[in-house]
Amino acid sequence: MSPAPRAVSRIVDTVRGYVNSRARLGLAAWVAAAVAVVLALAWILVGSEGWRAGTPLPLLLDLLIVLALVQAWRELASRRERWLAERLVSRSVERAAGLPRGTVLESLELERAVPKGTSAGLANLAVQQTAAGLTGSPSHLAGQSGRLAEGWARSGLKALAVTAPLTLLALGLAPERAAQAWAGLLRPVQLLAGEVLPPLEVMPGSVEVARGTPVEIDVVAVGREEVTLHWRAVGDVPRSRVGAVENEQARFPFPSVDVAMDYWAQAPDGAVSDVFTLAPADPLLVTDVQVSLTFPPHTGRTAEEYRGVVPRLAIPFGTRLRIVGRASRPLGSAGLEEAGGGTSARFDVSGPSFGGDWTPRRSALYEWTFLDARGERPGVVPAPLDVVLVPDAFPSLRVLYPARDTVIPITRRQPLVVDVRDDYGLDRLEVEAFRGDGPERTVQPLSLGGVPAAIARPLLDLSQWSLVPGDSVLYRVRLIDNSPAGQTTQSDVHILRVPTVSDLRRDAQAELEDAVRRLEELADRARQEAEGARPTDASNRAGDPMEFGDREQARTSLDRQREMSREVEELSAELERLAAAMQDGGLADQDLQKDLQELQELLNEMNSDDLVQQMQDLEESLSEEDARRAMEELRQMMENQEEFRQMLEESLERFRRAAVEQDFRATREEAEELARRERALAEALREQDNPELRNRQQAALEAEAETLQQRMERLQDNLGELGEQVAQRSAQEASTSTEQARQSMREASEAQSGEQAGERAEQAADQLQQAAEALEQAQDRMAEELTKQVQAALQQTAEGALALAERQAELRDQMRGATREEMADLRSDQAAVTEGARNMSRNLEEGLRFSPMDAPGVSELIDDAQAESERTAEALGRRGSNPSPAASADRTVHALNRLAMSAMNAADQVAQASAQQQAGGEQSQEQMDQLAEQQADLMNQSAQMMPMQLSQQAMAQQMQQMAQGQQAVASDLGEMSNDPGGEQSMADMEAMAQEAQAIAELLAGGRLDRETLERQERLFHRLLEAGRSLEREEDEESEERQSEAPGEFERGQISPLTDADLGRARFPLPSAAFLARLTPGERRLVLQYFERLNRPPGEIR
Amino acid sequence: MQLLTVLAVIAVQAPSSGSDAPAGAEGTLTIARLQYDGGGDWYANPSSLPNLLRAVRDRTGLPVATREAVVKPLDASLRNHPYLYMTGHGNVRFTVAERAALRDYLLTGGFLHADDNYGLDESFREEMAAIFPDRPLVELPPDHPVFHGVYDFPEGIPKIHEHDGNPPQAFGIFDRGRLVVFYSYESDLGDGWEDVDVHEDAEDIREQALRMGVNLFLHAIGQRVP
Secondary structure, eight states: OOOOOOHHHHHHHHHHHHHHHHHHHHHHHHHHHHHHHHHHHHHHHHOSSOOOTTOOHHHHHHHHHHHHHHHHHHHHHHHHHHHTOHHHHHHHHHHHHTOOTTHHHHHHHHHHOOOTTSOHHHHHHHHHHHHHHOOSOHHHHHHHHHHHHHHHHHHHHHHHHHHHHHHHHHHHHOHHHHHHHHHHHHOHHHHHTOOOOOOOEEESOSEEEETTOOEEEEEEOTTOSEEEEEEEETTSOOEEEEEEOBTTEEEEEESOOOSOEEEEEEOTTSOBOOOEEEEEEOOOBEEEEEEEEEOOGGGTOOOEEEESSOOOEEEETTOEEEEEEEESSOEEEEEEEETTSOOEEEEEEETTEEEEEEOOOSOEEEEEEEEETTSOOOSBOOOOEEEEEEOOOOOEEEEEESOSOEEOOTTSEEEOEEEEEOSSOEEEEEEEEEOTTSSOEEEEEEEOTTOSEEEEOOEEEOTTSOOOTTOEEEEEEEEEESSTTOOEEEOOOEEEEOOOHHHHHHHHHHHHHHHHHHHHHHHHHHHHHHHHTHHHHHHOOTTSOOOHHHHHHHHHHHHHHHHHHHHHHHHHHHHHHHHHHHHHHTOOOHHHHHHHHHHHHHHHHHSOHHHHHHHHHHHHHHHTTOHHHHHHHHHHHHHHHHHHHHHHHHHHHHHHHHHHHHHHHHHHHHHHHHHHHHHHHHHHHHHTOSHHHHHHHHHHHHHHHHHHHHHHHHHHHHHHHHTOHHHHHHHHHHHHHHHHHHHHHHHHHHOSSHHHHHHHHHHHHHHHHHHHHHHHHHHHHHHHHHHHHHHHHHHHHHHHHHHHHHHHHHHHHHHTTOOHHHHHHHHHHHHHHHHHHHHHHHHHHHHTTTOSOOOHHHHHHHHHHHHHHHHHHHHHHSTTOSSOHHHHHHHHHHHHHHHHHHHHHHHHHHHTGGGOOOOTHHHHHHHHHHHHHHHHHHHHHHHHHGGGOOOHHHHHHHHHHHHHHHHHHHHHHHHHHTOGGGTTTTTTHHHHHHHHHHHHHHHHTTOOSHHHHHHHHHHHHHHHHHHHHHHHTSOOOOOOOOOOOOOOOOOOOOOOOOTTTTTOOSSOOOOHHHHHTSOHHHHHHHHHHHHHHTSOTTOOO | OOOOOOOOOOBSSOOSOSSOOOTTOTTOBOOEEEOOBSSOOTTOSTTHHHHHHHHHHHHHOOOBOSSOEEEOTTOGGGGGOSEEEEEESSOOBOOHHHHHHHHHHHHTTOEEEEEEOSSOHHHHHHHHHHHOTTSOOEEOOTTSGGGBSSSBOTTSSOOOSOSSSOOOEEEEEEETTEEEEEEEESSOHHHHHSOHHHHOOOHHHHHHHHHHHHHHHHHHHHOOOO
16 A cells, blocks of 8 residues: 555654754854853953953853853754654644544554555545644644743743843943954964063153143053053043054153043053053142231230231240141141241141241241152242341339439328339339348339339338438339349439438528529519510500501410419419428428418419409400400500519519528528537547547538538628628628637647647537527527518608698698689699608508518508599599598598508507417417427437437537427426317327426436437427417318218119210220221221211111 | 338329429319309319318329319310319309310310219209210219229218218219219218318218228329220
8 A cells, every 4th residue: 555645744844843943043042142151251351451462261261162062062962852752742742732642653654654454545544634633833733842942942042131131231331342352262272372572661650740741651562563552631531542662662742731641551462551640740839828926925915817928027025926838739848947047947747738836036037948748849939037026125214203312201201203114014113212231121012013104103101210310211113024034124223311400491591592593584584574565565556456466466475474473373382392391301490481481472462363364354355356355455464564573573582581591590500500519529529539530520510610601601692682781791700700610620620639629629619609699690680670671661651641641631721612723723732642642652662672571451551542632632623523622631631640550550560570479379389380490409409419429428418408408398398288278289288298308308317319319300290290280270261161960871772884884885896906907998987887886776877 | 020101003194293283383283173154152162172182192192283273164274184173052054165165075084073062963963964965974883993992982982961861972974984974962072171170070071081082083083095
């Protein structure tokens, strides 16, 4: 039989073909995946530099691909053998078609050969039936084999799907690298066998170059023909350039390096250099220099700061500078050096910053020194620092008061006024008082609180020191500033003298003579002023407008008069001060005090209220441009000026006389004191103790006698100028006696024996006493003459008034019933009476010119009489006058009679003036003053005796005299203390009397020492004070006031003061130092701003 | 041990000479009595100011004048005197110009002590309100420096004479921290400065008044003008 058609075979072949295709697909996918993996590995392993020559990696990777191919082929073969087996395929087909097992296989066998005994038709039918049952696609009929093949193909595709993107990713990320890597795979053997060339060298490498400078990069590429330079500048894309290698080196110039850039070289063989950086560098610059100044605390200056430009610094020693700044590059060192070499300062450096503290020690120009980390200097440095060190000045002081050697007040407290200054501040002032080399020395500090200037008024209190007249205390003022060194300045040493009575007397005389001189100058000026005013007086008539020149002249006259008035006032005040100073100094001279008081009153009268008012009115009229009024005021002022001038002249005479009288008193008392001491010395000379000392003492007394004689001669001249010839002769006698006394003193010094010396000294003392008595007599005579002069003037006035009264009475009688013509005839007679009254006034003024006394009542009565006489004369010239001429004449007679009585009374009073006693407290006050004066004399005597160091015997007589004098004081005080009328004010009298008695007993016992002297001085002070107390009890006009002593009260709570209460600004202004730095415009804006800020709420301006 | 007592007053305004001088003399320091209109007795207590000046001189060493000056508000010499004093029993009246002059004087360094002698209060307060509408009179607490200068007054201003049975009070007007007006009320310091025989006050009363006066004077002279 023929075989059956191959239907089943065809189907099975189709299925087998499908499975085979799947297997081959799987193989391809797996091979592709393996290749992709190898390519990716190659991309990874190649690195960025490419395959190096000699590397085996590409070969290995190629082998890996081959292995993968081989393995894949083997795997395929293995799988195909299994998957394509007929039995497996048939079975898969049967299962897929749902045919019974073995159907397909048997069909295949039938197709190949029909077995013997089998019908071919049946076989064919069976095959066709089997073929008919194999419906479906090959993939369906493949069944398990198909699935296995499909699975393998799918897994291969999956692997490819995973690896292929990786490879593509590598390609996309770095195509060049991928190309290098894969290119190497294509020539693995070449790479393996390639030559290993030296690495590339690149110069200059990583460097900093100055910005903008050209740079050449050299690449040493041995064995290469070309090399590629790659670079990437900041802000730019990566670039590259290929350069030819000549002489194994390629050069790449860059014209200007402005930004940093990274660069590297690469050779075709894959060699790549390191990456270097080319960085542009700026020149070394120093910026942000800041200088802060901290001043020494004692200067009180606030810290200052300068940025950038630092001006010339004038700073005190010890100022600390804090300096900071920055540079454009890291620094190596920073500092300051004195120009020209010298001191320097080093600052700390940290990177580009520098800073440090420095206290300059010298004034100099300091230059900045900077070095960067490479030791380069900056191109530009800040301006040098100009430092001027201002040394702390020594403080300055000026003693304003008393500013000279002077006499200490009797209170022993001397006020000082000291002007102290310093450039920064003062720490303290010290007043040092000492007495030569004595133990008494005190220093009193006074804190000044750091102020730069002040007027200090320390009070030097020496009340606890044992000082007696004649002692001297030295003092100086020391000033210490607040600098750390405590710089000190010292004043000169001044002397405070405890005055003796003689000193005080002469001081008083000198003051009076100075007052005389000033009054003389004032009188000259008044005379000149009076003369100069005359043309104005003539050229200005009432009603005419005042010319400019006249107005100016009036103003000048006014100013000059004011000046003169002021000088008179100052003179008066100085006399008052002199009186107080004399009293304070212990000079209880009543006559002097009286003189000073009277002179003061005289000066006060010169500046009369009328004159003052006139000056005021003239000032007003000149300022108001009231010409008419101004002229009138000027005229009146000139009249007052004339009176002023006359009073000035009179005062001058009085002052001269007062000065001479003081000279008289001082000279007389000096003569007496000298006589006392000479007498005491005579006793000592007789005893012949310590001849050398006694000779020295005698010589000193002789020198004093010479001075005294000179004063007497000067007194003679002054008395001559005053016209006091009698007194002048007495002064001459006194001078002669003094000359004789000097001669005796010289003989005493030269005497051979003590007894002789003593006699001569005694004689000298007697002569000096005679001189003193002569002066006293002269002074008494002067006073007597003056009294007589006044008396005579008053008596003359009285007589003149009586005579005029008689004459007026006659005229009055004639006027009664007289006709008009007769009345007219009587007018000349009446005029004579008036003239007589005027003459009386002038004569009286003349007579009282030098007298301290005045007779205001008499002068007024003369004026009254004169006025009545004038009215009588007017009445005579008027018809029908009322009162009638006779009645007016009658009043004139009465006025003249009153005048005569008053003048006579005044004359009597003058005669009794020396014995005049006033009632009550004034008597006590005068007694107290006299006792004080006596005590002062005793004190003076003791002070003079003590230094003479006389023996007890020599001192005995002196002591007895002093004891008697002291006893007299004690007795007087005792009597006053028993006065029943003054019990309250005399409360201390008894105590003082007892003290005086005790001192008298000490003196009688021969004890004269410092303690005795101090007790005498203390008693003197008490007597002075008691006298002042009585003076205050004198009657004085005062309004009776009702005043009550305060009762109980309770104070309320008082709130503390707020800023608003104190008127303080809510927003304080910036400091003056700050404002000073602003421009004027800025300052104004700032001040306006703060003014607006501090306005009270709601205030609108 | 000897003790030195040093009393120092540091003043801003320095007199040109260290010696006493009469009132009004150029370059001297004194108190100026204010003469005013209105009928009040501006001249009351005539011995008070000389005594006060003497106390200042003796206790502080300041070379002040022996007598006071007298000035009116419109006098050109007003500005020569840093210390003004006014008192009285009656009416005080200033013109518009006088008020302006006083205000200007006080705000540029001057000082006024007004002392009610009994009867001055009402008119004085009115005038102050007119001169300083922007600055009321404020009562000074006891801790104010004027009460603690040379002498201490821990309770404030002392009472010298009785007026209406009220406690003594001290009022002030300030300008930028500086006391420009001091008004003593129900105290009567001026009476306390008078001569001993005028009111026959006890010594301690008089002493209190003088001490307060010295304090006032030094405080006024020593203040810095802002």
